[in-house]
Amino acid sequence: MRVLVKDLKRHVGEEVELLGFLHWRRDLGKVQFLLLRDRSGVVQVVTGGQRLPLPESSLRVRGVVVANAKAPGGLEVQAREIEVLSPALEPTPVEIPKEEWRANPDTLLEYRYVTLRGEKARAPLKVQAALVRGFRRYLDRQDFTEIFTPKVVRAGAEGGSGLFGVDYFEKRAYLAQSPQLYKQIMVGVFERVYEVAPVWRMEEHHTSRHLNEYLSLDVEMGFIADEEDLMRLEEALLAEMLEEALNTAGNEIRLLGATWPSFPQDIPRLTHAEAKRILKEELGYPVGQDLSEEAERLLGEYAKERWGSDWLFVTRYPRSVRPFYTYPEEDGTTRSFDLLFRGLEITSGGQRIHRYEELLESLKAKGMDPEAFQGYLEVFKYGMPPHGGFAIGAERLTQKLLGLPNVRYARAFPRDRHRLTP
Template sequence: MRTLVKDLPEKIGETVELMGFLHWRRDLGKVQFLLLRDRTGVVQVVTGGRRLPLPESSLRVVGRVVANEKAPGGLEVQAEELEVLSPALEPTPVEIPKEEWRANPETLLEYRYVTLRGEKARAPLRVQAALVRGFRRYLDRQGFTEVFTPKVVRAGAEGGSGLFGVDYFEHRAYLAQSPQLYKQILVGVYERVYEVAPVWRAEDHATSRHLNEYLSLDVEMGFIGSEEELLRLEEELLQEMLEEAYVSAGREMELLEAERPSLPRDIPRLTHQEARRLLREELGYPAGADLSEEAERLLGQYAKKRWGSDWLFITRYPRALRPFYTYPEPDGTTRGFDLLFRGLEITSGGQRIHRYEELLESLKAKGMDPEGFRGYLEVFKYGMPPHGGFAIGAERLTQKLLGLPNVRYARAFPRDRHRLEP
């Protein structure tokens, strides 16, 4: 029966069968050292007199587990049998044991099909899986229903900008930039819903924080009094997501030397107006109406210095900066908000308009044709409750949590302005 690397400390003195990849090798003639990597870790294997295959070949090893303080993990396997299950046919384009974030990112991404095997390369995806698991578990416990909405749509949730067009038989359709309109409709069915799914944004960016396809963690809930309930929900949700990451992906967090973020029970808040004033008067930054990347970074530093928090809610955005469905206030602001994590926006959300006539007025005020949203609007004729929600960008959250230099490292096969492969 196969033994995993993580279980070897309990097998000292026993003979085990291992299967994995040849991570590294060193041939000293009579004695040969190799590192075998499986999904749980790396172990040193000692053998001799064998013809070793190229790194990344898949192997089966049978041997005795012995303690060795100088070996990785304090033990090694003295091989009695070594079988090559599938040999590597040529050297890898990047030496997997030497893979680091400082390597040329284009090289790492071009050969992602093999560079992902590196321990540091695969670790962010394990952490992200844990974050998503915590996301689902918390919301399930709070009475939410997971839903699955269409990804080929007639119109965009935000009015048609930033959409990827596709041919859909005799019609023109688009890749969904958000499940927003559908999750609102489903609030009328289940009251509380969430979705974990990819979304697409046709934005002409080529930065370390932008992707054109990313994983969106969406939440929507009905019968709320205000956006305050959404802020409280996200605070508790993030607590559980982080806890799950540190419990089930602790090894990966340690491997990447991730600094645990401070997450207070009450995340500090600034209104959009307060944030702009602070940027101008205290931080000396000429903030425009829409907060730039640099403005977000400065606000993140301010929150850390003033409140000791890695998180900051920006609330009460002006109506001009929010989608048509955002609940407006008489003073020209809305019940919309963003959440910054270490100076990067990872969440956008807010309370929604729930009355039919007000939605029609908002669409027209934005210069949008209500006919393009007919299927969405119909449900608001049938008693939609006050509701709201938010969406978390999984890759951005992972990037900032782990201190990755590029958001592309937080997706297995990233899609950006210039990349459609592998």
């Protein structure tokens, strides 16, 4: 019966079977040391007079668990039998135990099919899976329905720019930038919906925080009073996501030395106008209508200093910087918000326009062609209730939570301006 590395402490003095990968080896002639890595962790194994295969070979080890204060984790396994299930044929391009995601990203990403095996490389993906699990579980409990909307679409949610083209039989189609329009339609069906799915942005940016394919955690909710309902929902949702990650991926979080954030409860809110005033008058950093990345970073510091909060909602953005479907106020602002986490935008959301004529007007005011949105607009002829939602970028949140230097390490096989493999 196989035992996982993390459970060995309950088997001291017993003979166990381990399965895993040869993480590291050292041959002292009569004695060989090796580290065996399985999905749960790494343990030292000692054997004698045995020729060990190359690192990353997969092994079956039978041996006795003994306490050893000098061994990593305070335990080692004295092997009675080591079977090579599948030998590595070549040395790995990067030494997996030394592999650090602080090393040259290009090398790590080029060989990601094997560098991902490193404990620090795989940890962010484990944390992300836990965050997503918390996301779904909280929303399931709130009676949201998971939806699966099309990713090959006729037109974009916000016009034609930034879309990757697809040859769909004889037709021209695009990869969805967002499930925006579909999740709104689904509010008419299930009232409360969410989706966890990839989206694509054909952005030329090649920075440490941009991905061209990323995982979007989308929420949309009907019968709301205003955007405040959405912000309260997001606070409780994020709290459960963080809790689930801490409970089920605590080892990974510790391994990466991450500082877990303050609880996202009663997150401070600043209107866009207040934020601009603070930036100009208090932080000496005047900005235009759009908040630059630097402005967001400064606001993040401000929230930390003033309220001790890692989180900050910036609300009521002006119409000019929000999509056409954003619910407008008479003063030129909108019922919208961004959520900044440690100075990085991880969410954008808001109430949507739910009346047909107002959508038409808004499209025209933005200089967009209502014809291109005909299929989308139709549903607003049929009594769409007040509704709104938001989207969380899973990799950005993971990156920022874990303090990763690059968002690419929060995605198994990132796609960027220059990277289409592995």
